[in-house]
Amino acid sequence: MVNTFLFLAYSFVWLIFMLYAWNVSRRYEKLRRELEDLKAKVENRPK
Amino acid sequence: MKKIFPPTVHLAVTLVWFIVALYMIFLYAPRELTMGEVQRIFYIHFPSACTALLAYFFVFLGSTVYLWKRSRAADDFACASAEVGFIFCCCVLVTGPLWAKPAWGIWWTWDARLTSTFILWLLYIAYLMLRSYVVNPGRVEVLSAVVGVIGFVDAIIDYMAIRWWRTQHPQPVIAGGPGSGLEPRMWLTVFVAWGAFLCLFAYLVRQRMALAELRRGVGALRRELVS
Numbered sequence A: 001m002v003n004t005f006l007f008l009a010y011s012f013v014w015l016i017f018m019l020y021a022w023n024v025s026r027r028y029e030k031l032r033r034e035l036e037d038l039k040a041k042v043e044n045r046p047k
Numbered sequence B: 001m002k003k004i005f006p007p008t009v010h011l012a013v014t015l016v017w018f019i020v021a022l023y024m025i026f027l028y029a030p031r032e033l034t035m036g037e038v039q040r041i042f043y044i045h046f047p048s049a050c051t052a053l054l055a056y057f058f059v060f061l062g063s064t065v066y067l068w069k070r071s072r073a074a075d076d077f078a079c080a081s082a083e084v085g086f087i088f089c090c091c092v093l094v095t096g097p098l099w100a101k102p103a104w105g106i107w108w109t110w111d112a113r114l115t116s117t118f119i120l121w122l123l124y125i126a127y128l129m130l131r132s133y134v135v136n137p138g139r140v141e142v143l144s145a146v147v148g149v150i151g152f153v154d155a156i157i158d159y160m161a162i163r164w165w166r167t168q169h170p171q172p173v174i175a176g177g178p179g180s181g182l183e184p185r186m187w188l189t190v191f192v193a194w195g196a197f198l199c200l201f202a203y204l205v206r207q208r209m210a211l212a213e214l215r216r217g218v219g220a221l222r223r224e225l226v227s
Helices: A002-044 B007-028 B037-069 B072-104 B112-133 B139-150 B152-164 B184-226
Strands: none
Touching: A002 B037, A002 B072, A002 B184, B007 B037, B007 B184, B037 B072, B037 B112, B037 B139, B037 B152, B037 B184, B072 B112, B072 B139, B072 B184, B112 B139, B112 B152, B139 B152
């Protein structure tokens, strides 16, 4: 029973870190794509 | 910084450090006599708690510098520290009860240390909610910086709680006076684990600051397109 607590504690901590890292990288990718789109729009707009 | 220590190298160092820390936690550190295996939760609970407190100190520092100098970098640093600190604070509030149940027989008690940690977690949420709900530029930075500075009082209370009052939470292991402390191999394991957590914290703050910079770039281009 005690080892279950140990297992749960380590699992939750890893899960929290993984989810956060995934969330940051997802937001980063989304912004990077948006930045590229906007850069293309700025370059292609009539002067 | 990016050239000397690129993010990929930083991530690799963090992962290797964590592998070493996990080896030490499960194979090097001795089994604690009274609590047994469950005591090994301490090796993630303690570094998470120290990092969450340190993160709030960074929020305070960044907020103070922002209020004083109106430095955008300081605000980015405070915001990134708050977001990552919140993650570490979640780890504290998850691992604490998972250790408390087999050790004390209860999941939670409203003693000074636990309550002030819970308030710290709420402060992190308040700070982050403020950042996402107030859209007025300039105003959001000032309001969140004020929360960052005022909230630091709770971080001090949280740190001092087990020194000022008798609590259900164990007395301090570090700087706790005579009788406190750990077996030497446990000490070493704690410091290696804490180092790994600090390295991860630095990596996540870095990534979060890069995100803020990217967001600013997108905002500038949007304004350019509109004008």
